[in-house]
Amino acid sequence: MGPVRGLKKRKRAEKNAAARVTAAAPGSGDWWDDFSRRITGHLSKESRKFESIFKISRKTFNYICSLVRDDLMARTSNFAFTDGKTLSLEDQVTWRFVEAMEERGIHHLKWPTSPEMEDIKSKFEEIQGLPNCCGAIDTTHIMMCLPSVDATNKVWVDYEKKHSMVLQAVVDPDLRFRDIITGWPGSMNEVPVLQSSGFFKMCEKGTRLNGEKVELPEKLEVREYIIGDSGFPLLPWLLTPYQGKDLSDAKIEFNKRLSGTRMVAQRALARLKGMWKIIQGEMWRPDKHRLPRIIYVCCLLHNIAIDLEDEVRDVMPLSDEHDTSYKQQFCDIADGNGSTLRDKLSRYLSGRLPP
Known part of the structure; x- marks a missing residue:
């Protein structure tokens, strides 16, 4: 069977998206500047801009990133919808985050001692x-x-x-x-x-x-x-x-x-x-x-x-x-x-x- 039409193009797009995710990952110094420029059209260094978007402080955001960083940087898993359709790269990142939080953040929701x-x-x-x-x-x-x-x-x-x-x-x-x-x-x-x-x-x-x-x-x-x-x-x-x-x-x-x-x-x-x-x-x-x-x-x-x-x-x-x-x-x-x-x-x- 011949190659599926558009397959190389989709793979190239996913590879580029993965590179953007890595470049914007916590730990790279300019990830917020890059993200801010993409969503607002200009560079914003105001901390309130960050907080108004994420509804949390940078301190809390950095802590959450520390919980899930290792899992998110691991090899992409083959997630799929219930109908068997494979999730896009962006959706896979989302679900890796969900799974990582379920495992790493569980101690934040528990019955009191x-x-x-x-x-x-x-x-x-x-x-x-x-x-x-x-x-x-x-x-x-x-x-x-x-x-x-x-x-x-x-x-x-x-x-x-x-x-x-x-x-x-x-x-x-x-x-x-x-x-x-x-x-x-x-x-x-x-x-x-x-x-x-x-x-x-x-x-x-x-x-x-x-x-x-x-x-x-x-x-x-x-x-x-x-x-x-x-x-x-x-x-x-x-x-x-x-x-x-x-x-x-x-x-x-x-x-x-x-x-x-x-x-x-x-x-x-x-x-x-x-x-x-x-x-x-x-x-x-x-x-x-x-x-x-x-x-x-x-x-x-x-x-x-x-x-x-x-x-x-x-x-x-x-x-x-x-x-x-x-x-x-x-x-x-x-x-x-x-x-x-x-x-x-x-x-x-x-x-x-x-x-």
């Missing part, structure tokens, strides 16, 4: 007075533009009639992700997503949120727990707001404090979407098998910016909105032990202790 958890509890209590609180949980939707003519895409249609993938996250007071699960279609609400997670299974088995109880005045004991909105079930280790009308003053006060505390989860998800353009808005027909890994790496990068105390995040606007067009969902599942714990905290926070 015991000493870390004590600091987390203290910070949560400082926010609105909730004692022994270990995290705030929330979900967000990563929007996708999928062809509606494909019947298999119906499972991705959520309750707002949009195609989306769900991301569930447990967040600490510094907006750091401590546990995430993603990949489930938008047609699933908070309850089945939560129940499918390893986090749920560990909490139900008693291998997570199993630290020491806190003894409050009048021998009122409170176990470890996390908090969520009304879309989540009320469980012995997951507290949600009181629902209904004509609530007592104590219950209203509890709801206010819960809402003020769980803002950290809303802000973390809003900042995640604000920082990484790849998960902003609607993604055009993404590979749904690869998208969860992209989301995970975005969460890793989010945490790295926090761990390195990146000053750029301090100048970014702090928003509470991450699913602006989504209405609040309500769950009527309530465990008796969860109700008891919530009532105890409600009385404690309102100053009315049990007899």
